[in-house]
Amino acid sequence: MDYSDADLPVEINEADVVTLADGTTVRYEENGGARDVMIGGDWSPRCTLYPGNTYDLDAGGKAYVLSATDSALKVAAA
Incomplete structure (x- = not known):
């Protein structure tokens, strides 16, 4: 989706x-339980997040927080 x-x-x-x-x-x-996060057209992960870990992303001057859950990746504006 x-x-x-x-x-x-x-x-x-x-x-x-x-x-x-x-x-x-x-x-x-x-x-293996972690989330390999790809940004843009990259095929190599920008970061690997385990449940409970977060990654701060700046895209176009706007801040976002990526958070790994037990079954998904949450994407939110900071």
Whole structure:
């Protein structure tokens, strides 16, 4: 499923994509209980998050917080 900045905060599953206000995309792949988070068109993870971990992302001058849950990745404006 595809989400936009207007949908935030949102919890995404592995096949989902969030397109932020500046066009940056956020998605993840499951990796042994962790979330390998890909930003933009990258195929290498920008970060790997375990449940309870967060990552601060700046995209187009706007701040976002990515948080791993037990079953998803939460994307929210900071």
